[in-house]
Amino acid sequence: MRGGSAKTSGWFHVSEAADSPKPDRNGRVHAGEALGPTEDSFRLIVETIPGLIAVMTPSGEVEHVNSQVLEYFGRTLEELKHWGSTDAVHPDDLPHVTAAWQQAVATGSPYHFEHRIRRFDGQYRWFQSRGLPLRDDNGRVVRWYNLLTDIHARKESEERLRRSEADLLEAQRLSHAGSWRHHLASGTFTVSPEVLRIRGVESAEPLSTIDRMYAGIHPEDRARVRAAYEGAQARKGEFDAEYRIVLRDGTIKHLHTIGHPVLNESGVVVEYFGTGIDVTEQRQARAALESALEEIKRLKDQLEDENLALREEIDQAFMFQEIVGASPALKAVLSHVSKVAPTDSTVLISGETGTGKELIARAIHKH
Numbered sequence: 001m002r003g004g005s006a007k008t009s010g011w012f013h014v015s016e017a018a019d020s021p022k023p024d025r026n027g028r029v030h031a032g033e034a035l036g037p038t039e040d041s042f043r044l045i046v047e048t049i050p051g052l053i054a055v056m057t058p059s060g061e062v063e064h065v066n067s068q069v070l071e072y073f074g075r076t077l078e079e080l081k082h083w084g085s086t087d088a089v090h091p092d093d094l095p096h097v098t099a100a101w102q103q104a105v106a107t108g109s110p111y112h113f114e115h116r117i118r119r120f121d122g123q124y125r126w127f128q129s130r131g132l133p134l135r136d137d138n139g140r141v142v143r144w145y146n147l148l149t150d151i152h153a154r155k156e157s158e159e160r161l162r163r164s165e166a167d168l169l170e171a172q173r174l175s176h177a178g179s180w181r182h183h184l185a186s187g188t189f190t191v192s193p194e195v196l197r198i199r200g201v202e203s204a205e206p207l208s209t210i211d212r213m214y215a216g217i218h219p220e221d222r223a224r225v226r227a228a229y230e231g232a233q234a235r236k237g238e239f240d241a242e243y244r245i246v247l248r249d250g251t252i253k254h255l256h257t258i259g260h261p262v263l264n265e266s267g268v269v270v271e272y273f274g275t276g277i278d279v280t281e282q283r284q285a286r287a288a289l290e291s292a293l294e295e296i297k298r299l300k301d302q303l304e305d306e307n308l309a310l311r312e313e314i315d316q317a318f319m320f321q322e323i324v325g326a327s328p329a330l331k332a333v334l335s336h337v338s339k340v341a342p343t344d345s346t347v348l349i350s351g352e353t354g355t356g357k358e359l360i361a362r363a364i365h366k367h
Helices: 038-046 067-073 094-107 152-175 192-199 209-214 219-235 278-319 328-340 355-366
Strands: 052-056 060-066 111-118 124-135 141-150 175-183 189-191 239-246 252-263 269-278
Touching: 052 278, 067 111, 094 111, 094 124, 124 152, 124 189, 175 192, 189 209, 192 269, 209 219, 219 239, 219 252, 239 269
Parallel strands: none
Antiparallel strands: 052 060, 052 141, 111 124, 124 141, 175 189, 175 269, 239 252, 252 269
């Protein structure tokens, strides 16, 4: 199709009717076969095909479009002839559409492209563009038949899928959890990018088989993990194991891996898919917490011992705080009291009743 500057810029695409001529092995449609019907019959066929159809001249100018094209764009045929200078094609797609169309016109090759075009209400929708050249017996292009197929729903589904995959990869990155799939018959092992990061490798080649996966497991854990996985396969059940892996630089990580079996119609396990979670930080945090609890317990026991010793010192220091005196006779009495007070012995204090006798009895009773 030519824009307002008369430069070839693109074209609309057409599919063949049920009785229309088929292209040969080189993608050619021969004019002798295609021009059999009258012009009126040809236009009738174009109008009845359920699609956006246009017919172009060899140089790329719009010759005819069906009513569906006019209804979709909400424009006249004359306006569509100048679409290259309008907003009919999404601005982001126009350069690529132009280049592809120019290449097709220059080479006479079939055309296939996906881009967005503007509907009458201003909405851009995705379409698949397909074009075939019509050639005469001498191989010269005499027409282009073009079809636009609405693929907007498919594109939206692809975009949702792409976003879901991106969200999944981001969730795996944030949670340090990668997904894996193991095909039992071939032994092929496929993993997500997060597994590569956890394992410290740049490509999936070192993890491409189950034996290579086993090779990365810590030697002390390898036999246990293999037995657990093979046991899960034998009983067609879930796989769950926690183990260590050794990276190429010697770093040790802790993984928690779970796997779910996939059975065919005959009930045979054909593959496992699952998730491997890097729990190294959790294990380190748990070990640090256990160490902290041990230290707290040790400090608690030490504090209790020191508290008991301090209490004894205080008791000893203040045992006779109510008794005042420093004579040799009084010191001798107090020495006897300090020895007998901590015991369970019965003490008889003799002498005249008075304040001194009561103070001695109170000191013995208190301590």
